[in-house]
Amino acid sequence: MTGRLSPRLTTLVALIVLALFLLPWVAGRYPVYLTMQILVLAVFSLGFNLLFGYTGLLSFGQAGFFAVGAYACAKILLAVPNLILGIAGGVACAGVAALLLGILSVRHTRIYFSMLTLAFGMMIYSIAWKWRDFTGGDDGLVGIPRAPLEIPGIVSVSVAAMDRYYYVVLVLSLLAILVMYRLIRSPLGLTLQAIRDSDSRAEFAGVPVRKYRLVAFTIAGLYAGLAGALLPPLENTVTPPIAHWSTSAEPVLATLLGGVHAFAGPIVGAFLFFVIKDIIVRFTEYWLIWFGVIVVALVIGFPGGVMSIFAGRSRPVAPRPDDNQPAGGSGPSETT
């Protein structure tokens, strides 16, 4: 509850951050590109886990907000080549979409919430696919520039080179991680965890549960939007599959791999997700099958995710009334 890291953990985090800043100087283009993908998934997964691990709501529709962020950023960059505007616009659009769909979604919990978010996510996928005039249909949007970071009349920094864009992704990802870290340890974070444990008890503790679920849903949407908005300048293209439900499964898998019980779980999970995938695709084109086998083995071997190895055994918990079970199971007993 103190919110402070131990000296050893602080040193480890500092070393990792230092290594990330030095990466373009010591590694080639591919590790830099891979690291950007890991960071994007880490941000995406952190937002997802605020909803799943900390609020007890399993969303299968986060790819919808990821796509809204990506398409909005792409459209802005194609119209106005300004990276700040593109990313901010992508995040804002995803936030608004999450707020509007959240108003309808958070009225329900458990499987009903999950199915509703899946339906909304697939609705966005259909829009991306069918609204050809706006989204480019199955061709998507191409030729998205890696526009400069610009405040008109004041400063303009080119990030056209991948190495430079890497620092944009890195700084924004680190900021997103820091903000989430503070949020989890704030009164709001505590309130969300109380809702996860027992929504009826929280309501009778004076907490407007639905309002706070909407707050969590919107924040998760903002994080998905940020992750999505970071992608178009990296790939120079956006296509409908990023809105598909299988994209929603990526933060789910990353979080399960890393562990819902730990703050760093989704980040570690995102790293494992891409490293395992990267290794498997070198040996077989059927990488999804082997990836699935490894994920199943890890989830069975470490139900609390890989981070549970470091956190030790989960705390014992009392059985809860059935009507308080969160959608999709357990959340973190540990918030470090």
Place this chain on the structure above:
Amino acid sequence: MTTLFRIEGAAKRFGDFVAVNGVTLELPAGRLTAVIGPNGAGKTTLINLATGALVPDSGAMYFKGEAITHLLVHHRVRKGLSRSFQIMNIFARLSVLQNILVPVLARRGRAGFPFHRMERESEAMTEARRILREIGLLDEENLPAGALSHGDQRLLELGIAIAPAPELCFLDEPSSGLTPVERSTVMELIRRLSAEQRTTFVIVEHDMDVVFSLADWIVVMNRGEVLTEGSPAEIRENRAVREVYLGV
């Protein structure tokens, strides 16, 4: 005595089953009332209606003279209503201190602060620790609530119920599943809090020892209706109660 809470002709059906049938009841401030009755009498449904967990099919609820029939639960809590549950209902994965902090922060309007460190909520922390001392769980403040014994969890649930500083608190079978020692601890706590006149308690209880030793007033329900009400001595001597409820 001033009427704190009034239930007027409340009714609730579940399909063909009439759980509560036109109940009218007055709960004065400062009087510890026990609601008793056989299984299925409608006691818990009545609490659910009074606290907003269920909406009545007909009838009205008034708290301090104000109609609250359609008020949302958390608004009722802010007005001074609280409750505990028949089935244990705590924040099992949070620490004991955090369990109390949640209602304390909500009451202070600080539950939604997104970037405050908890250390900065020193007043809320002090208040939460005062409540933990009151319920005798201060030494366990850092334990996960789910790791407490059943009796301590009941005490904690009572702590969560009183943390919003309610004027009226409904306790649904507060001694359920407790050992005799734990039961007397819970009873003592309710008696003390009630005597301090900070909170008016209404308890639903099956254990007649608890009811007759705690309550100032007893309401007997049967088949969704109020059969009778009176002082413990009156209820003990009431022939209808003995027939319907005590079976003698």
